[in-house]
Amino acid sequence: MDQIAFIAEILLPALWGGFVVTLGLIAWTAPFGVLIGAVVAVGRVYGNRPVRFLSRAYVTFFKGCPLLLLLFILYFGLPSIGISLSPFVAAVLGFIFCNSAYDSEYIRGSIRSIKEGQFTAGLALGMTRGQVIRHVILPQAMRRSIPGLVNEFVYLIKYSSLAYMITVIELTGAGKMVATRYFTYNETFFVVGMVYLFLVTLTTIGAHLLERRVAIPS
Amino acid sequence: MQRNLLGLLVLLLAGCVLLAGCTGSTPATNGTNQTGLKAKYIIGLDGAYPPYSYAEKDGSFVGFDVDSARWIANKSGFEVEFQAVAWDGIIPALLAKKIDMVYSGMTITPERAAQVSFSKPYLKINQSVAVRSDSTITMDDIMAGKVVIGSQRGTTGEMWVQKELIEKGKMPATNLKSFDNFPLAITALTNKQVDATVYDKPPTVDIIRDKDVKIITEIDTNEQYGIAIRKEDTQLLETMNKGLDMLMKDPYWNELKAKYKLESV
Numbered sequence: 001m002d003q004i005a006f007i008a009e010i011l012l013p014a015l016w017g018g019f020v021v022t023l024g025l026i027a028w029t030a031p032f033g034v035l036i037g038a039v040v041a042v043g044r045v046y047g048n049r050p051v052r053f054l055s056r057a058y059v060t061f062f063k064g065c066p067l068l069l070l071l072f073i074l075y076f077g078l079p080s081i082g083i084s085l086s087p088f089v090a091a092v093l094g095f096i097f098c099n100s101a102y103d104s105e106y107i108r109g110s111i112r113s114i115k116e117g118q119f120t121a122g123l124a125l126g127m128t129r130g131q132v133i134r135h136v137i138l139p140q141a142m143r144r145s146i147p148g149l150v151n152e153f154v155y156l157i158k159y160s161s162l163a164y165m166i167t168v169i170e171l172t173g174a175g176k177m178v179a180t181r182y183f184t185y186n187e188t189f190f191v192v193g194m195v196y197l198f199l200v201t202l203t204t205i206g207a208h209l210l211e212r213r214v215a216i217p218s
Numbered sequence: 219m220q221r222n223l224l225g226l227l228v229l230l231l232a233g234c235v236l237l238a239g240c241t242g243s244t245p246a247t248n249g250t251n252q253t254g255l256k257a258k259y260i261i262g263l264d265g266a267y268p269p270y271s272y273a274e275k276d277g278s279f280v281g282f283d284v285d286s287a288r289w290i291a292n293k294s295g296f297e298v299e300f301q302a303v304a305w306d307g308i309i310p311a312l313l314a315k316k317i318d319m320v321y322s323g324m325t326i327t328p329e330r331a332a333q334v335s336f337s338k339p340y341l342k343i344n345q346s347v348a349v350r351s352d353s354t355i356t357m358d359d360i361m362a363g364k365v366v367i368g369s370q371r372g373t374t375g376e377m378w379v380q381k382e383l384i385e386k387g388k389m390p391a392t393n394l395k396s397f398d399n400f401p402l403a404i405t406a407l408t409n410k411q412v413d414a415t416v417y418d419k420p421p422t423v424d425i426i427r428d429k430d431v432k433i434i435t436e437i438d439t440n441e442q443y444g445i446a447i448r449k450e451d452t453q454l455l456e457t458m459n460k461g462l463d464m465l466m467k468d469p470y471w472n473e474l475k476a477k478y479k480l481e482s483v
Contacts, residue, residue: 017391076402079409087395087411167368167395167406177396180306180372181380183333 003187011178011191018174019195024088025160025170029095030153036096037103037149038142042133044104045111055104062101068162070094075166091163099156106148110141143214150207157199171195254453258297261287262317265302266399268424269478270323273302282478286340287321289470290461304398306372309333312446318454320446323418325374335449337458339442340466341480345375346419347437350407351430355414360435363389368403368412371396374441375416401425420480 043055062070075090085093114137122132164173171192179188263271263279271281279300291298303311308324311317312334325343326336349355359365363383369376376396383389395412397403404425406412415422419436426433445462447455465471475481 075411076405076409079411084410165398167397169391169396173396176306176371181329181377183309183329185310 006182006184007187007191010182011184011188014178015171015174015191015195018169018171021088021163021168021170021174022157022160022199025091025095025163025168026153026156028092029099029156029160032096033099033103033152033156034149036100038107038138040100040104041107041111042138044108046129046133059101059104062097063105065098067094067098067159068165070097071162071166087163087166087168090166091160091168095156095160095163098159099152102152102155103145103149106145106152107141109148110144111137113144114140140216143211143216146207146211146214150203153207154200154203157203158196255294255296255457256318258299259291259318259454260299260301260316261322262301262303262308262311262320263322264305264308264399266401267323267421269420269480271300271321282474282480283321283323285474285477286465289465289468290458293464294457294461305370308372309446312448315448318447318451319458323421323443324446325418325441326444327374327377330446334446335451335455336444336446337455338462339444340462341443343441343443344419345378345416345437345439345441346422346433347435348404348407348415348417348422348426348431348433349413350410351432353413353432355434357435360414361388363393365414366393366395366412368395368397368406368415369417370400370403371398373400373417374439375418378437378439379416404429404431407431424479 040055040058043051044059047055071091071094074085074094075087078085078090118136119132122136123129127135160170161172163170164176167173169177175188175192179185182188263283265271265273265279267281269281270283271279274280279302284300287298287300301317303317308317308320308322309330312320320334323341323343324330324336326339330336347357347360355365360367361383367379367383367389369379376394379389379394384391384394395403395406397406400415400417400421403412403415403417407415408429408431414434416437418441419433422433445458447458472481
């Protein structure tokens with residue numbers, strides 16, 4: 001029996017709730033991660049001195065701070081200055097900080113890869129700096145960032161499991177609870193691992209399709 | 219395609235070799251003396267579990283169980299080394315021979331006893347419910363499932379909440395917040411992120427001593443602590459049982475209880 005019955009009757013129902021929470025964490029984090037990442041990247045390349053400094057400080061801090069520590073600060077530390085976040089919100093915030101810091105580096109690299117002549121040409125056509133960045137540089141740069149951003153998205157799928165350290169019962173947390181309760185570590189973590197692999201595979205396929213769809217014909 | 223497949227195989231193989239390199243850990247212990255016992259045993263414990271096992275400022279472990287283990291080891295003629303392990307992974311660590319026994323206030327439960335052997339019980343304890351000092355929460359509120367409860371993952375306190383409240387449909391599962399260790403749960407309690415904790419009584423008493431937290435109820439679970447040992451290590455089990463017998467007859471037992479304020483237990 002037992003393993004099949006255990007997986008079907010106990011494990012999968014228990015993991016389902018965690019799976020939904022994991023999807024929620026990713027869905028809340030990824031869009032803001034890319035958005036803030038793009039803003040920070042533009043700030044670093046085109047900003048004036050204070051903006052450049054601030055965006056650089058942002059990246060340095062959140063890239064340098066271990067994610068788990070960041071989550072602990074957000075969840076256990078902030079209440080000491082009167083800000084009490086729910087575990088889910090603390091986790092999403094921590095993930096957004098981390099995700100956007102890395103995303104900004106991928107996007108910055110892509111911006112740098114666009115020939116400077118395009119910027120000059122845009123200005124010569126009477127566009128403002130902002131318009132050139134929005135309509136000329138970023139559309140190309142974001143396309144070139146896709147492999148990097150997908151890479152970071154895949155990381156996000158996996159490091160979202162850290163949320164269980166601040167009591168969010170996501171996929172890994174749900175798995176741990178079942179495993180501890182029934183002493184079925186091998187079965188549980190095998191299934192949990194397969195679910196992550198499934199998510200990552202799905203992402204990779206989706207990214208491939210997206211890349212083909214938005215490719216600039218040439 | 220063929221080449222890709224081959225490349226993949228090579229990569230997989232390389233991965234396996236690398237992994238093997240990483241996991242090729244030394245067995246927990248080696249060397250035996252004339253009694254069939256090993257010269258040294260590794261004791262796994264919860265590193266944040268006063269008064270039974272906790273770290274001093276210099277990183278060394280102390281506590282009622284740690285001192286007991288040292289005493290028994292000394293009398294039985296082997297050395298011990300202590301290693302902190304995450305509580306919800308401590309039995310797998312024992313089964314995987316990363317440690318040789320768990321001597322850290324572990325309650326004997328049927329589920330655990332199906333996995334490992336337990337020594338004879340050496341302490342009896344109950345669970346306790348703690349709330350903030352200014353809180354008006356009562357045990358009735360807890361039983362009604364209205365209170366957000368913090369506990370430590372993999373402990374009998376957490377199991378009590380699951381069995382008595384969640385599985386009986388009295389409380390939604392989201393009202394239980396499980397932490398990695400108990401001090402974190404108490405931090406969340408004083409932070410108002412949870413409104414009560416359920417945990418073994420003596421450690422609760424110890425941890426809340428200098429905090430604005432009070433115990434409102436003791437839950438009579440009548441649990442008994444035992445030393446967990448792998449089922450096949452019958453020799454070690456016998457030795458530890460004899461050791462416990464000796465220790466509990468020795469005046470040192472009551473000294474230890476007094477030292478760690480466990481007289482009433």
